[in-house]
Amino acid sequence: MQRTPLFAGHPRGLGGLFFTESWERFSYYGMRAILLYYMYDRVSEGGLAIPGDTARSLIAVYGSAIYLAAIAGGWVSDRVLGARRSTLLGGVLIMCGHVCLAMPAGKAALYASMIFIVLGTGLLKPTISASVGDLYSGDTARRDAGFSIYYMGISVGAVVAPFVVGTVGQRWNYHLGFSLAAIGMAIGLIVYLRTGRHLSPASHRPTNPLDLKRISLGRKLGAAIAAAAIVAAVAVAAATGILTAGIVVNLVSLLSVLLPIAYFTAMLRSDRTTAAERARVRAYIPLFAAAMVFWIIQEQGATVIAQYAQQSTDLNAFGFAMPASWFQSVGSLVLIILTPVAAVVWVRLGRLRRPPSTGTKFGIGLAIAGLSYLLLVIAASQPGLSHPGWLVASLAMVTIGEMCLSPIGLAATSRLAPAAFATQTMGLWLASDAAGQGVSAQIVQFYNPQHAGGYFAIVGGGAVVVAVALLAAVPLLRRHTEDDNAARQSELDGTPSSSGADVTGPSEGGKL
Secondary structure: OOOOOOOOOOOHHHHHHHHHHHHHHHHHHHHHHHHHHHHOHHHHHHHOOOOOOHHHHHHHHHHHHHHHHHHHHHHHHHHHHHHHHHHHHHHHHHHHHHHHHOOHHHHHHHHHHHHHHHHHHHHHHHHHHHHHHHOOOHHHHHHHHHHHHHHHHHHHHHHHHHHHHHHHHHHHHHHHHHHHHHHHHHHHHHHHHHHHHHHOOOHHHOOHHHHHHHHHHHHHHHHHHHHHHHHHHHHHHHOOOOOHHHHHHHHHHHHHHHHHHHHHHHHOOOOOOOOOHHHHHHHHHHHHHHHHHHHHHHHHHHHHHHHHHHHOOOOOOOOOOHHHHHHHHHHHHHHHHHHHHHHHHHHHHHHHOOOHHHHHHHHHHHEEEHHHHHHHHHHHHOOOOOOOOHHHHHHHHHHHHHHHHHHHHHHHHHHHHHHHHHHHHHHHHHHHHHHHHHHHHHHHHOOHHHHHHHHHHHHHHHHHHHHHHHHHHHHHHHHHHHOHHHHHHHHOOOOOOOOOOOOOOOOOOOOO
């Protein structure tokens, strides 16, 4: 029996997931808004006095590890726990991470919080999105509309968090700010528990359960012993000082790059991949590389841009002392305002006889992101502190670039994936963000506030060069990246092809 629609004309469960994700994003983006400042601020000011280059690199690999964990989290949900239990466990772990930060327990609490939040977000992010899809059965139009509403909840939480948590953390006490993030996640868990009865029954069980009975007792014990040995080795290495922050940064950076290489190699060499599918995968690789470069710039909002906002921007330009953390709301605010516009634009472009190709959209999005950094070259070249308008304009440009690339990347990934690797390829899209942040962890170490203009020129100029190269290769990629059958059908029935119109809106920075 179909549930009576209650939330904006959609199944009741969507309302619970909307508010759960809003509060989860409030907690995450609130924490992220002040984390860099907490890490490199002086101990006398309530910080940890971690060197700036180390702090920036740690936050970059932190984000990379979250996306790598999301790939594993999807497997745990599908094979062991199911979406509902994975979401609950993930939320509890995230809350524990924020609680660690809320306690003035130094670097040990910081590193413990990172572990909790990486594991928790890895479980929660892919599963709560899957639960939204489970609410709809074969109703594509309402499913797309439901995801648009859901992503609006993400944006709302991301907009509000820096204003609330950022203000409290920077003006009063970092730990009090982190406490608000913990409270936000706790509220999200309460909402999820109270509305869980409205979720689809499919969310309560694994979609492809692991048959534990077929695994011998010896293998189970071996796996348990191996896991315990790894945890013990890491704990001993950390306690003895062998496992330093630099080693962790380098290991995560390396893993973030090796994982997508392994994915592509497996798909191209597999007997289950047809010749036509191999051609599409090869054409997808330049798109993946472009996405990785884009995330290098977009995800530096919590590292280099956050530091530039605090140290190189006139925060009193508007007549009052503005917390630097407020700038991290700009991107999400632009998403909320422009997403409906982007949806209309993609539909209208899709009606053209020859709509812009996927590669063209990627190239334009990456070029806009690169130009956003070149804009900051002008700001950094001016004497004294730069006007905050420059930073707002740069962040808005990056978000516009995201709207050209992120939803298109999701659609292209699902369209170009080999049939035998359909689900895993969606994990590959997450790996593009992980790889971008992994590479960024190495790049951000070179940022120097005294030479900010040079840094922005090199990184932004490099992104523009990659974008131009991709746009030049579009004619070669088009025949493999576009759905020719859909395009021909579009010409027959007058509807836009799937390759020409991606109308579901941005996916919160590519984050599922």
